[in-house]
Structure formats: structure tokens, C-alpha cells
Amino acid sequence: MNKLITALLFLFTSFTKTEFKGYLLTTNQGHVSFFSHTAVENIQAVNNQVLSVIDLSKNEIAISILMNAFVFEKALMQEHFSTSYMETDLYPKATFEGEILGLNLSAKQAQTRLIKGKLTIRNITKDVTVKARIEKKNGVYVFEGDLDILISDFKIKIPPILSPNIAKNINAKFKFEYYPDEK
Amino acid sequence: MLNLNLNIIPMKSSVFNLVNIVLTISLSFSSNAQSLLETLEDKFPESSQYTLGTFKASRISIGHSVETRKKGVLEFQSMTRFWKVPNFDPKTRSQSLIADKINTRFGLEYGVSDRLTLGAGGTTLFGVFDGFVKYKLLQQRDDKMPLTLTLLQGASLRTMGGTAKDINFTDEFSDRVAITSQILIARKFSRQFSFQVAPTLVVRGSNRFEANPNSHFAIGFGGRYNVGRHVSVVSEYYYQANPLESKKTYDALSIGVNWELSDVMLQFQMTNIRGVAEDVFITQTPNNFNFNDGNFVFGFTGIFILHTQNRLKRK
Numbered sequence: 001m002n003k004l005i006t007a008l009l010f011l012f013t014s015f016t017k018t019e020f021k022g023y024l025l026t027t028n029q030g031h032v033s034f035f036s037h038t039a040v041e042n043i044q045a046v047n048n049q050v051l052s053v054i055d056l057s058k059n060e061i062a063i064s065i066l067m068n069a070f071v072f073e074k075a076l077m078q079e080h081f082s083t084s085y086m087e088t089d090l091y092p093k094a095t096f097e098g099e100i101l102g103l104n105l106s107a108k109q110a111q112t113r114l115i116k117g118k119l120t121i122r123n124i125t126k127d128v129t130v131k132a133r134i135e136k137k138n139g140v141y142v143f144e145g146d147l148d149i150l151i152s153d154f155k156i157k158i159p160p161i162l163s164p165n166i167a168k169n170i171n172a173k174f175k176f177e178y179y180p181d182e183k
Numbered sequence: 184m185l186n187l188n189l190n191i192i193p194m195k196s197s198v199f200n201l202v203n204i205v206l207t208i209s210l211s212f213s214s215n216a217q218s219l220l221e222t223l224e225d226k227f228p229e230s231s232q233y234t235l236g237t238f239k240a241s242r243i244s245i246g247h248s249v250e251t252r253k254k255g256v257l258e259f260q261s262m263t264r265f266w267k268v269p270n271f272d273p274k275t276r277s278q279s280l281i282a283d284k285i286n287t288r289f290g291l292e293y294g295v296s297d298r299l300t301l302g303a304g305g306t307t308l309f310g311v312f313d314g315f316v317k318y319k320l321l322q323q324r325d326d327k328m329p330l331t332l333t334l335l336q337g338a339s340l341r342t343m344g345g346t347a348k349d350i351n352f353t354d355e356f357s358d359r360v361a362i363t364s365q366i367l368i369a370r371k372f373s374r375q376f377s378f379q380v381a382p383t384l385v386v387r388g389s390n391r392f393e394a395n396p397n398s399h400f401a402i403g404f405g406g407r408y409n410v411g412r413h414v415s416v417v418s419e420y421y422y423q424a425n426p427l428e429s430k431k432t433y434d435a436l437s438i439g440v441n442w443e444l445s446d447v448m449l450q451f452q453m454t455n456i457r458g459v460a461e462d463v464f465i466t467q468t469p470n471n472f473n474f475n476d477g478n479f480v481f482g483f484t485g486i487f488i489l490h491t492q493n494r495l496k497r498k
Contacts, residue, residue, distance in 0.1 A: 028227045046495060053223040062219040068232055074490040075253035083236045084412050089374055097220050
């Protein structure tokens with residue numbers, strides 16, 4: 001009898017587990033770009049290989065950004081960004097974990113929602129709230145938005161001679177298209 | 184959540200209890216312990232990363248480094264050596280403050296692809312023109328590749344000279360040519376320290392003195408240590424296995440500081456070499472390294488980098 005209960009329980013739990021998986025939507029081709037505007041120069045970088053997952057059962061989102069994958073206009077900028085500023089040998093990734101507040105799964109139109117969570121860059125974690133435009137098209141969720149990041153929040157060291165070239169406040173844009181998990 | 188489901192079942196026997204515990208542990212390992220971020224990173228495991236910046240410039244100090252220029256990058260170089268002439272006649276002596284003699288090489292390098300670089304330059308001393316092809320065959324990569332390997336094939340042409348003291352003939356074009364082949368092998372050991380070994384073969388087009396070997400084998404050793412985020416201390420030494428016999432030559436040595444800022448790189452050297460082309464400084468350095476007039480050479484290299492392609496527009 002006990003064995004039967006255990007077996008049933010096991011079946012039940014494994015069933016709920018697969019059901020839970022169906023709520024996970026992922027992408028490995030998310031877009032994140034950032035822009036630094038100063039009077040001296042404008043610097044732009046694009047990363048089209050950002051990983052992200054949303055869990056529609058809990059309205060949660062996670063993002064993992066490989067810092068070496070940012071492409072700049074100039075090859076040397078990319079090298080300096082990785083080696084001198086982000087120190088990607090020590091901190092290869094930036095991550096975000098958060099909760100989508102008030103997400104309406106049945107909405108037909110685009111909805112604007114706040115995402116509240118923790119942004120980690122260079123092992124420094126900050127609480128951020130981001131406004132995102134969320135739209136569902138043919139079963140594909142599209143998340144789009146932007147946020148401002150203060151360089152000083154993440155202890156990014158910029159040599160004094162170059163400080164006029166790099167904005168104190170970096171504007172980052174993101175766009176993720178989530179396809180249902182095939183497994 | 185699942186653990187709770189199991190635990191509220193009344194425990195009737197110790198066997199059931201044990202099964203319950205095992206189940207709870209296995210289930211909590213299989214799903215609940217994982218955060219959403221961990222789930223994501225498990226699904227898309229990252230590929231290993233290439234090591235960046237083994238050296239910062241295409242030269243460590245006096246010789247080539249394993250680094251090649253990225254695609255579309257054009258590099259302008261001026262490499263200058265300053266030295267004094269010993270026991271110079273005071274009547275004819277120039278009033279120069281820093282040095283009696285100057286040798287400069289102006290050069291250009293262009294990245295055809297991220298791995299292939301072409302370069303050319305001209306040196307004022309002996310009118311040496313040189314060109315080279317450099318190809319990065321292997322690149323150091325986390326876990327997968329322990330070192331970077333770059334092949335260098337260079338040639339130089341000496342357009343001045345023609346005296347009986349020259350080690351080569353100067354009649355034909357081919358007499359004035361020297362071919363330099365290098366295998367540059369380097370490893371970035373830590374964020375600060377990189378080291379390079381460079382087996383080198385120099386073949387001269389002609390030989391005026393029979394005692395001299397036509398081909399010279401040398402091994403270059405070069406190191407870089409970062410002392411700041413933009414400043415590094417570098418040193419290079421070239422050991423000659425079979426030097427010239429007709430005159431005394433010394434191994435090339437350099438100790439220097441490199442400073443990098445944005446698109447500009449400045450390299451300062453204390454060295455004994457006056458020439459800039461590889462075959463000249465590796466096999467034909469007539470003076471030893473010390474601080475006497477005539478032996479001590481101060482070197483200064485300025486490198487400016489121009490990007491001719493916008494990588495954001497590249498597909």
C-alpha cells in the first residue's frame with residue numbers, strides 16, 4: 001500500500017514537473033545594445049547572443065549576457081571594453097533576475113509592465129525596475145524596453161584622461177523574442 | 184513545494200520513511216533547487232572564451248608579438264632609435280642634445296582578416312625596406328588551447344651600402360635581400376604576465392665572407408608584465424645560435440615600458456639595437472648592451488590605430 005502511494009506520488013510529481021516546463025520560454029538570440037553619448041564621442045555596442053528565459057507560471061524572468069559578445073564599431077574599443085573596463089576574465093557575464101509585475105497572459109494587445117529585479121554586473125548587484133513593452137504574436141512573446149545604468153554603480157574604472165569620452169549614464173536597450181520550449 | 188506534499192503523508196513504517204527521504208532529496212535536486220537563471224545557463228552552456236590581449240601591440244618591444252590586427256584595422260608606426268657616437272670629434276660634433284644618430288622606420292600594417300596581417304616599412308639606416316605576412320594559426324582559449332601560435336614571413340631589402348665592409352654583395356637585387364621566418368608562440372599566464380618564445384630563421388641572399396653562415400638560427404624570448412591597467416613593462420632577448428664569424432655581433436636585448444591609451448600606443452625601450460628590420464637587429468647588432476656612448480640606444484615607438492571598417496555594419 002505504502003509503495004503504491006509512493007509510486008502514485010512519484011508519478012504525480014513527475015507529471016507536475018513536465019507541466020511546469022511548458023511554462024518556460026527561452027531565447028539564445030536576445031538583443032541588448034547600449035549607447036554612451038558625450039560631446040566628445042558616441043559609443044555604441046550590440047550583443048545579439050543574449051540568453052533569456054521567462055517562467056509564465058511564476059511571472060519570472062532571467063537574463064544572462066556574455067560581455068565578450070558585445071560588438072563595437074571599432075575593434076579596439078571592444079578589446080578595451082572587455083579587458084580594461086568590464087574585466088571579462090574575472091566577470092564574464094552580467095545577469096538579471098526579476099519578476100514581471102501584473103503580467104496578463106490572456107491579453108491580445110501589447111501591454112506595458114514593470115519588471116522588478118536584481119541586475120548583476122561585475123559581481124555587484126543592484127535593485128532595478130524596468131519598464132517593458134510585452135506583446136504576444138503567434139505564441140511568441142516579445143519583450144522590449146530600455147534602462148539607464150550608472151557607471152559608478154558598478155565600479156567601472158575609467159582613466160581620468162578618457163572620462164570626457166564615456167557617459168556617466170549608459171542607456172541600454174533590450175529586445176527578446178521568446179519561443180515556446182520544444183522539449 | 185513537492186517536498187511538502189511528501190512530508191504531510193503520515194509515516195507508518197521506517198521503510199516508508201526512508202523512501203520518503205530519498206524521494207524528497209532526489210526531487211529537490213532535480214527541480215526545485217535550481218533558480219531560473221541556473222536553468223537558463225544549463226540549457227545554453229557557454230562555449231569557452233578566447234584569451235584577449237596576450238600582448239597589446241604587434242611588437243612586444245623590438246620584435247614581433249603573436250598579435251595580429253583585427254579586420255579593417257590600419258596601423259601607423261614610427262620606430263625610432265637614438266644613440267651617441269663615442270669619441271666623436273668635437274669640431275664636427277653636432278649640437279644635438281639627445282643623440283648624435285637617429286634611425287627611424289615608418290611602417291604600415293593592415294588587418295586583412297582577424298588572423299591575417301600584412302605590413303611594410305622603410306628604415307633610414309642603410310635604406311632597408313621590409314615587408315611581412317603574419318598569420319595567427321592558433322589562438323589561446325580557456326580549457327581548449329593553451330597557447331597562441333602565429334607564423335611570420337618577412338623579407339627585407341638593403342638599398343644603401345655597397346662597401347667592402349658589408350657582409351653581403353650588392354650587385355644584384357637578390358644579393359640585397361634577407362628572408363626572416365618566425366614561429367611566434369605565446370601564452371598569457373595571468374592577467375599580468377605573458378611570455379613568448381620565437382624560433383627564428385634568417386637567410387641572407389648573398390654572402391661576401393665565406394666564414395659566415397648563410398642562414399642564421401635564433402630564438403627570441405619576450406615577456407610582458409602589466410604594472411597598471413594601461414602600462415606594462417616588457418623585455419625581449421634574441422639568442423643567436425650561429426652568429427656571424429667575420430665580425431663580432433651581440434645578441435639583441437631590450438627593456439622597455441609600453442603605454443596604451445585609446446587608439447595610441449607608445450613604447451619606450453632601452454636597448455643595444457640600432458636597426459629595426461628583424462634580420463638586421465637579430466644577426467647584425469655590432470654593440471653590446473651597456474650604458475656607454477655608442478652602445479646605449481634609446482628607442483621610441485609610436486603606434487596609431489585607424490579603424491577603416493565599422494564592425495557594427497558588418498554582417
